[in-house]
Amino acid sequence: MKKITHRRGAESMSEAKDYIKEKYERNKQAASDPNVPISEVAKQAWNEAASDWAAIGAYAQCRKQRKLDVSNRLKEVRKACGLRQQDVAEKTGINVITLSGYELARSEPNMEALVRLADVYHVTLDYLMCRTDSKE
Numbered sequence: 001m002k003k004i005t006h007r008r009g010a011e012s013m014s015e016a017k018d019y020i021k022e023k024y025e026r027n028k029q030a031a032s033d034p035n036v037p038i039s040e041v042a043k044q045a046w047n048e049a050a051s052d053w054a055a056i057g058a059y060a061q062c063r064k065q066r067k068l069d070v071s072n073r074l075k076e077v078r079k080a081c082g083l084r085q086q087d088v089a090e091k092t093g094i095n096v097i098t099l100s101g102y103e104l105a106r107s108e109p110n111m112e113a114l115v116r117l118a119d120v121y122h123v124t125l126d127y128l129m130c131r132t133d134s135k136e
Helices: 002-031 038-080 085-092 096-103 111-121
Strands: none
Touching: 002 038, 038 096, 038 111, 085 096, 085 111
């Protein structure tokens, strides 16, 4: 699992590096244009950076909220099924401490864990991920 996480991170860093390099080159080219005041180039670069940071913040907030929603849904559906975390651990093969982490929003279940949980709870993945309120 470490390799997958590392590879994903490396791809994201590579994409981010390319994005930043592209913006740098574009701003460098704009700054070399004698018809465009350097203050305008700087202002445009600043506005683009501010917009990027706002988008990153909004994404992070959405992800945090989704993580909380999923953790609440996991706990809610487990209790609705009349199961203890230990029961779910035995049925899914997921460690009880890991299940607790999911329900406390300390960690997020991977796809395999979600599939196992959906099977035990007899609900869809969309329901577990709070993409729908319909269990079927």
